[in-house]
Amino acid sequence: MNICIIGSGLTGLVAAYHLSNTADVEILERSPDIGGCLASYDHGPDTAIEKFYHHCFSGDKYLFQLLEEIGIRDRLAWRKGSTGYYVDGAIYPLTTPVEILRYPHLSLVDKIRLGLLVLGSRTIDAETLDDIPARVFAIRRCGEHAYTSFFEPLLRSKFGDMHDQVSAAWLMSRVSIRSNRGVEGERLGYLDGGFQVLIDRLEEDLTARGCIIRRETAATALRRTGEGWQVNGSPCDAVISTISPAALQAIGGPELAPIPYQGAACMTLGLAREVTDGIYWVNMKGDAPYGAVIGHTNFIADGRYGEHIVYLASYYRGSVPERLEERMLADFRTRFGVGQDEIHWHRLAIEDAAGPVYTTGYRRLIQPYARAGLYLAGMFSAPNYPERSMEGAVIAGRAVAREVLGTVA
Numbered sequence: 001m002n003i004c005i006i007g008s009g010l011t012g013l014v015a016a017y018h019l020s021n022t023a024d025v026e027i028l029e030r031s032p033d034i035g036g037c038l039a040s041y042d043h044g045p046d047t048a049i050e051k052f053y054h055h056c057f058s059g060d061k062y063l064f065q066l067l068e069e070i071g072i073r074d075r076l077a078w079r080k081g082s083t084g085y086y087v088d089g090a091i092y093p094l095t096t097p098v099e100i101l102r103y104p105h106l107s108l109v110d111k112i113r114l115g116l117l118v119l120g121s122r123t124i125d126a127e128t129l130d131d132i133p134a135r136v137f138a139i140r141r142c143g144e145h146a147y148t149s150f151f152e153p154l155l156r157s158k159f160g161d162m163h164d165q166v167s168a169a170w171l172m173s174r175v176s177i178r179s180n181r182g183v184e185g186e187r188l189g190y191l192d193g194g195f196q197v198l199i200d201r202l203e204e205d206l207t208a209r210g211c212i213i214r215r216e217t218a219a220t221a222l223r224r225t226g227e228g229w230q231v232n233g234s235p236c237d238a239v240i241s242t243i244s245p246a247a248l249q250a251i252g253g254p255e256l257a258p259i260p261y262q263g264a265a266c267m268t269l270g271l272a273r274e275v276t277d278g279i280y281w282v283n284m285k286g287d288a289p290y291g292a293v294i295g296h297t298n299f300i301a302d303g304r305y306g307e308h309i310v311y312l313a314s315y316y317r318g319s320v321p322e323r324l325e326e327r328m329l330a331d332f333r334t335r336f337g338v339g340q341d342e343i344h345w346h347r348l349a350i351e352d353a354a355g356p357v358y359t360t361g362y363r364r365l366i367q368p369y370a371r372a373g374l375y376l377a378g379m380f381s382a383p384n385y386p387e388r389s390m391e392g393a394v395i396a397g398r399a400v401a402r403e404v405l406g407t408v409a
């Protein structure tokens with residue numbers, strides 16, 4: 001049996017990992033790098049830095065199982081992730097209970113209601129909130145002021161103009177996952193050497209088993225031929241697509257549910273000094289052309305990079321906003337008082353299909369693993385609802401491989 005996998009992101013690599021002992025697997029990847037959203041830049045010997053900031057969470061059971069199987073679990077280290085909020089020119093730390101109590105932009109009543117929402121998020125069944133807008137839910141639970149001064153800027157920075165359409169299912173699952181914290185902050189995992197270690201190890205493993213990974217080879221034409229398929233004119237018994245339903249349709253795939261996707265534009269900067277007051281994750285309130293400033297070296301703070309690494313995170317719909325790189329850089333320099341000579345380097349990573357927008361009713365758009373004779377797994381699959389993640393990619397890759405083995409083999 002020969003199988004063609006479209007896309008070498010984590011879902012595609014994991015699907016190949018579970019299939020390549022039994023089948024001949026070929027992966028097509030349009031980019032020079034593999035890993036998709038989890039791809040990295042080189043940063044000196046044995047150190048890579050993700051193009052898009054990444055960490056994992058303590059509940060990522062299947063990801064940890066995979067790390068164990070491929071022999072890199074010992075590279076996983078747990079760290080504290082501190083958070084803050086940038087409001088009107090100042091960074092307010094919001095990690096410890098004392099810092100939260102001191103935060104001046106919410107009243108005590110707002111804070112108590114927010115605290116109750118966080119506690120409630122741990123037991124609520126997020127899926128039951130799929131048809132309720134996040135805005136309606138948050139106002140009902142925490143009041144108008146807490147919504148406009150706290151939640152709305154966060155939703156805007158993550159979903160832009162579609163922030164009003166996002167479901168409470170997404171909001172509450174996000175609150176739940178980000179509230180796994182002690183008094184010193186959130187407990188987050190990171191692989192020594194970066195998540196590139198995971199991508200490299202999967203590639204080694206797959207190559208050793210005869211799997212072929214074709215870089216810079218986009219799937220451009222998909223065609224049904226009797227019982228099988230042709231991808232770019234080459235025949236195969238089964239196709240697993242890990243790309244967005246719209247991208248699949250554009251190359252000849254079936255019409256699938258119109259899942260709204262958004263793009264991510266993420267700037268990574270190597271700096272001479274620290275700029276976020278020692279905080280890992282600073283959300284931005286206001287009109288900056290990025291929604292968060294992520295002090296990576298305040299998370300991985302052991303000096304391994306020999307400089308400070310900061311990400312500026314932004315999302316967009318449609319095409320990349322005009323002059324984004326220039327505007328991000330200029331705004332960051334002004335707001336954080338960073339001189340040109342303090343910036344060693346910067347790079348902007350763009351990904352048009354960086355994740356679905358979890359609008360109300362999204363659950364009904366989730367795609368099954370098999371559809372119209374094709375196999376589908378990716379950010380649009382059930383394990384990535386109501387938020388896409390590495391864990392979701394690992395589960396979806398494994399599940400689609402099982403589906404293929406159960407039907408085609």
Ligand SMILES: Cc1cc2nc3c(=O)[nH]c(=O)nc-3n(C[C@H](O)[C@H](O)[C@H](O)COP(=O)(O)OP(=O)(O)OC[C@H]3O[C@@H](n4cnc5c(N)ncnc54)[C@H](O)[C@@H]3O)c2cc1C
Pocket residue numbers: 006007008009010011012028029030031034035036037038052053054055056217218219220242243247251264266351353354355377378379388389390391392393
């Ligand atoms: C900014 C950002 C931050 C994130 N942070 C975290 C985090 O902290 N923790 C976490 O758990 N998750 C995080 N994620 C989510 C996680 O990275 C993704 O859920 C996961 O990597 C998705 O893997 P995938 O294989 O499904 O999709 P992708 O990684 O998108 O892979 C799809 C692949 O298909 C390729 N492709 C597209 N079209 C074609 C074509 N026609 N032919 C061939 N190849 C094609 C693409 O180039 C890509 O390599 C983050 C994502 C982003 C964007």
